Amino acid sequence: MSSTKFILGCFDDPDNMMHGIENLQKNSIPIYDVYTPMPIHGIEAKLGVKESRLGYAAFCFGCLGGSVIFSILYYTLVHDWPMNVGGKPHFAMPNFVPFTFEWTILFAAFGMVFTFYAATHLFPGRAPRVMDLRATDDRFVIAVDAKGNVPHDDITRLLQEAGAVEVKHNERKYVSYE
Structure with a gap:
């Protein structure tokens, strides 16, 4: 079993990222989370995020x-x-x-x-934890949990078909700024 925990698809265009979400959902691949440097209209509905309480x-x-x-x-x-x-x-x-x-x-x-x-869990003074440091700057990142039953090559192929600039396999859960 590999030590990869997350497969990250980095996009430079929000439309390509939305297309990547559609590709993954068509193939029944669960998306862990999506990180964007700016708000994207309609992404909550597409990901099925519940309304805040x-x-x-x-x-x-x-x-x-x-x-x-x-x-x-x-x-x-x-x-x-x-x-x-x-x-x-x-x-x-x-x-x-x-x-x-x-x-x-x-x-x-x-x-x-x-x-x-x-x-x-965003208490003041806590070190921020992000999947990819560029997600807060200029990249749109889709994080897929790699522990599923889908082969990693299929997920990588789907992300690249959607227009991912880079596909990375993270071994750690988070990257710290420190």
Whole structure:
């Protein structure tokens, strides 16, 4: 058994890369991931990437933030230290709205950042790991898991037919910048 973990097809044109994805999918070869230096319209649908659930996390964190500040304001201004300001009632809802709104946005924003870092393992200070260093510069890379049942020569041939400039066999999972 070979030590190759990934077969990388490097393309210099996004249209050729999309054609390479189609070739691999026609032959039922699973694609591990695609790396591009810029966003490509429609690639998520072609690869079958599920829609992000960050919106649900934002909603939950926003509800948490709104509940926390509303509870703090209610306890502080109604129970702990009620003040009579201009004859208004202690529990005047319009006074609570700006603080509740701001804390809802604050909790949602920070919660989404932490959730994104946790989901993608992109914590600050962590060394970036990429398949090919040129994928962030000028190349479009299709990574195919080489542990499948398809012979490596067939995958290489399909990538070259699609217009791959270079086809590499990676033995390590990632290339580090260090």
